[in-house]
Amino acid sequence: MSNSQEAKRYHPAYLLVELFEFLRNSFFFILFLFIFNFDVTSGWIFWAKLVFLAAAAFTIGKIFLSWWLHTYEVDHASITLREGIFVKKVRTIAFDRVQNKKTSTSFIHNWFKLTSLTLETGTSNEEASVRFPVLKRQEADAIIEIIEKGTAAETPVSESEEEESDGSLPIRPEKSARVEYFRSTKKDILRAAFTSLSFLAIFPILLTLYFQIDEFFSLEDDAENAVLYFADHLWLLTPLFIVAILISSVIGYVITTIRYGNYRIEADRDRIYITRGLGQVHTFSIQRNKVQAIQIEQPLMKRIWGIVEVKLISAEAVSIGDELATNSLYPFMKTKEAYALLGELLPQYTVQDNLTRLPRNTIWLKLLRPYYVTIIAAVALWFFRPSLLWIAAILFVISLVSRLFDYLFTRYALEGDSIQIRTGGFTTTTFITRRERIQEIEVSQSKLQRAFGVRSLGFTNRAKPIHVSSIQDVPDGLGNKFKHWFVQRKVKFE
Amino acid sequence: MEYILKEPERQISTKIIKIWRTTNTIGHGSFLLGFGALLAASQFWEWYNWFNITLYILIGITVLSAIFSIWIEPVFIQRTWRYEVDEKFIQLKHGRWNVEHKIIPMAKIEYVTTDQGPFLRKAGLYSLNIGTTASSHKIPAIPEEEALKLRSLIASYANVKEDDSFE
Known part of the structure; x- marks a missing residue:
């Protein structure tokens, strides 16, 4: 592709992609209005049909007009978009403002050898990202290449403050060389399918299906007969149950494969690239030195399976209308494997092993704190449904266990330039960041904490939105150490 | 050092x-x-x-x-409100039962403003607002002269180049 080109329209497949998108978004309306209520021609359903048809006509018209009127123009330094049907809008986005690029390829894109490309800039307003719904693959690659070339040339000048000095870091591959660090295997997918419990998804689906069918064919009587039949022949339920589990396991596996299949984590000197999905391929990349912190999440279920989800905290990583948070490295990775990968990808954030536990007496402090949820629930239930007061007891037990877990699992380490805290009861969150990445700190102490000689630490990291981390009930001494540690941060005066 | x-x-x-x-x-x-x-x-x-x-x-x-x-x-x-401003950090500390101590690096400060509502004006006081990319903070009730001096002091301190690099 030459460095500059004429303003041009999107590929005609734009129409197909957008129409398909429209159909997918209105799937349930169509199902409900035109399939379930096919022959209803009166009442509110009739009106709803009319409104839907009008909206559909409007949307389809808009799609065609948009295709006709929207143009884009790429030159060596920027992209200019002309948009709008009634209100004309011209947007120019300079390449050096682009922080992240995402491509997403659906099956329609695949037919025509196209892809969609989203460029994100650092700003937080609605103009922050540019989306090309359809783009020839070569064109997308060319744009990405221009941007990468731009940022590469840019880096030494404008980002020297963020750039890591090479001295103590292991030698990284050259800018151009992309190295693959992780590729999901069948085993990973299986693990993912099991941990996400997607095999249980069949039961709600079956239930809704049952009620849907029931409405039309009034299964009630037959179902009652069936229930009676099964009640008499209980042993019959077991194979049925096994079959249901098997089917749903397969469905869960397929869903997980579509979503997380072919998961790849690659990196070159500057960036980390994440590619995922079968059929619909998503790619996402993030600048290594823009990572502000690392967050490792472990719900109870994942902890049992020894699996973690590693998230990269960055002010630049924004997920745009995506069902999956894009700042996640891989949501189902073996703990050891994840830590090793982190060490390679982001050596400045190593996971510490020698963590300190909370002082023993803080368990009483944790248990002593008021049980607000329990109290509010109890009062509300006592007023409105005294017969359900036992729910408050269950809540009380849950919060009790959660606090015990919190005491048992909370850990901290303050070493060198990095701080690591792990908090949480049922879901533990480990947070690792560096002194230079912390925006501000807060050390606080309540009256109750003072009696136990402990404090709370809090610190803020840049992210979208701002990320505030805190750890409760650490010894007084650590509070002072934390303050002292933070103020030793290095600032270059000019 | x-x-x-x-x-x-x-x-x-x-x-x-x-x-x-x-x-x-x-x-x-x-x-x-x-x-x-x-x-x-x-x-x-x-x-x-x-x-x-x-x-x-x-x-x-x-x-x-x-x-x-x-x-x-x-x-x-x-009685419990304390603050301190030096060339590297702003510190805010307040509270009796619940003591909070915030430390904000000068290098992270993006803006500093002074505010004055009708009540403050009558008393000849200003409140000082300090904003970072992450948050904003307020020092309430500083006498006029001191507030304006503090504002320009913070503005000049905050104009430092941040060294975000790892060593």
């Missing part, structure tokens, strides 16, 4: 106690008026009983809160 953090010592003006008492009286008073009006309407049009009960509870809470935040709280806040 080791940097030793100085315990914050600068205090805010005692005049703020009276101002907080006034503003809190106005705030709580208007809430009470609103609840009173709702209660009167409820009696007049005979609304549900639970609505009245809720209103009585809210009024009770507001009265208790008023007693605390008009007579007790302002004194303690003023």
